[in-house]
Amino acid sequence: MKKTFKLTDPKKAPARQVDYVKHEISKYIARERRKPLKDGVDFWDFDCRFGKESHTSLIIHVSEINKCIDGVVTQGADHFYIEILAKPGRRTKK
Template sequence: MKKEFKLTDPKKAPARQVDYVKHEINKYLARERRKTPKEGADYWDFDCKLGKDKDSAAVIQVSEINKAIDKVVSDNAESFYIEVLAKPGYKTKKVK
């Protein structure tokens, strides 16, 4: 998913628009995780970037997406860019 979300909508309250955006992103993550990983992979991992625009997007962890969106909202931005790309993930064995 490479998309720019608008945080303002004339028909919705700003807080509802932010909830809608977070819901869309979580829906995408859930849909990708349901897919069967490639052979040899254990799960789906994600490369994420988020910023005010494509050029200023910084690398973040999946668990930090909502916090980063809240930070963009607190900066009074009208929109933001998010990039979430699925990649195969591999579990590593712990050495005892």
């Protein structure tokens, strides 16, 4: 998923729009995790980038997505860019 989300909508309250965006992102991640795994793959891992624009986005971890969205909302921005790409993951022995 490579998408620019708008945080303002004339028909929705700003807080509801933010909830909608978070829900859509979590729905996408859950859908990707349900895909069947290939041989030798233990789980689906994700490469994530987040920023105001695609060319200024920074690499983040999946668990930091909601924190980054909240940060953008407190800054007063009206949109943000997010990129989430699934990749095969393999567990390492400790």
